[in-house]
Amino acid sequence: MKSLLYAVLSLLMLSQTVIADDKSAAEETLRSKLEAVISVLQKKELEIEAKKKAIIEIVTPIFDFSLMAKLTLGRKYWPGLAKEKKERFKELFIKRLKESYLEKLTRYNYTDEKIVYNAPVQVKKKIHIPTDLISKDNKISMLYKLYKSKHNWKIYDIEIEGVSLITTYRSQFNQVLSSGTIDDLLEKLEEPENKRLGKVTSQ
């Protein structure tokens, strides 16, 4: 009886360490990638386009772009789409996501910015890692949300100052799809950048 108790206790403790391991593994993955990204951004001799290319190569393994695309449509709209529409949507959405991510990153030169990692939080099976991007004049809170895919920890959403990337796209896409079709949405996603910036209100 005593040994059974011992075994159960050990198993419990084991599962505890697994959780702790998950948290540190997720944080370690994120930290190593972000550090690599920052070291690219700090390279003064590199052209901006070369930087962007290098950054995409670094972050692609930890971003689940494909899942992010699906989540912006959600179970309400995603499963019902035809295969080629899914492909097209993913392609356009991922392109825009990458553009916007790179644009945000390359606005800073990271000479005095540093990232502070706060204690990770376990949310069901996922790990959320709150971080602060601290510069001389500013502090931006960024929350990275990761889940464990088959091979490694992957990001499925980022919250900047409490604003979730997925939620923001989700409600915009929902809006379009509630009154229009997937083709309307694809058309909007195809719009070139300069036209987007000049436009103010669209129905």
Add this chain to the structure above:
Amino acid sequence: MAKEQLNYLLLVVLVSAFFSAGCAHQNSQITTAEAEQIPSAPGIEDDSDDAFSDDELDLFDDEFEEDEVQVADPLAFWNRGMFHFNDKFYFWILKPVARGYRAVVPSPVRTGVKNFFTNLTTPIRLVSCILQWKWQAAGAESVRFLLNSTVGVLGFGNPAKKYPKLNPSEEDLGQTLGVYGIGNGFYIVWPFLGPSTLRDSVGLVGDYFLNPVFYVEPMEAAVGIKAYEVVNEKSFKIGDYESLKKAAINPYEALRDAYIQHRKSKVKK
């Protein structure tokens, strides 16, 4: 079950746990190597597609459905007009002015001005902290104010920065009302001031009374000071609005949504 059997079982569990951890680590390295080639071949990313059953999509979907923030927008017609106005105001006036200002005024001066205004608005944060029963933060605000007003010479310097515990708490009366359980009411866009809600507008009025600038006479001077504060603040943030706009398919909705989410997260803190 015999004791040895149990011990053996335990050993097996431990060993397999150890090895699976080791394998996971190796796997992740392999994926990294494979995945790095993805940019040249976009089709490969779809592999994870089939790995996701609908159940798993559900698991994620629940999270985002919980997070969904809706706000009533009965004034959409007015709001869109004001959004349009603020958009033009930003691109035609505020941005060029802030840019020129940034080019002429060196960064340490701008930082000093920013510190000064942050210090000046201490009453807003202090009162909000007290009304939210956040005594520690209220204490930090008071100490920070005393330190920066004296050692920091009227708040232009920020000696409190050395002590992370004294960081300003980013509280205001709109958030305080939120903490009391008062909802957003509805969305409203003010000219010049931008996105707000009924609740936050009420908070904003209170904030003005707690802002010493409000008591400057004549009123034109107070408005001038406020405008200068905005220009100085924007000189650090040129590009933020553009980046939001570029990423959006519907800028009006994107800004509304971002505002509501941002405020919600601040109320939670």
